[in-house]
Amino acid sequence: MAKLPVLSARKIIKILTKAGFVLVSQKGSHIKLKRTVGEKTWIVIVPNFSEVPFGTLSSIIRQAGYNKEEFLKRL
Numbered sequence: 001m002a003k004l005p006v007l008s009a010r011k012i013i014k015i016l017t018k019a020g021f022v023l024v025s026q027k028g029s030h031i032k033l034k035r036t037v038g039e040k041t042w043i044v045i046v047p048n049f050s051e052v053p054f055g056t057l058s059s060i061i062r063q064a065g066y067n068k069e070e071f072l073k074r075l
Contacts, residue, residue: 004057004068005075009048012057015074016044016064035064 013031017023021033021044029048034041044063047056061071 004054004072006051006054007057008050009046009052012046012052012060015071016046019064019066019074021064 009031013021013023013033016033016035019035020037021035021042024032024034024043026032026048031046031048033044033046035044036042042063042065044060046052046060052060058068061068064071
């Protein structure tokens with residue numbers, strides 16, 4: 001299994017918007033992104049940090065409906 005790099009919130013949001021996610025709202029330092037395909041909807045919350053922790057990044061990838069390899073291909 002591939003190791004996840006240290007990414008900023010800006011980079012994560014850029015990757016997710018290229019994948020079809022749309023910025024919905026921001027509350028404090030948390031940014032909400034949403035993607036709808038047919039009847040399926042994914043909502044992802046990304047903390048606006050300069051370095052997102054590995055566990056948080058793993059959770060974001062899971063919430064977005066991807067696995068680590070699929071996400072890393074989008075880098």
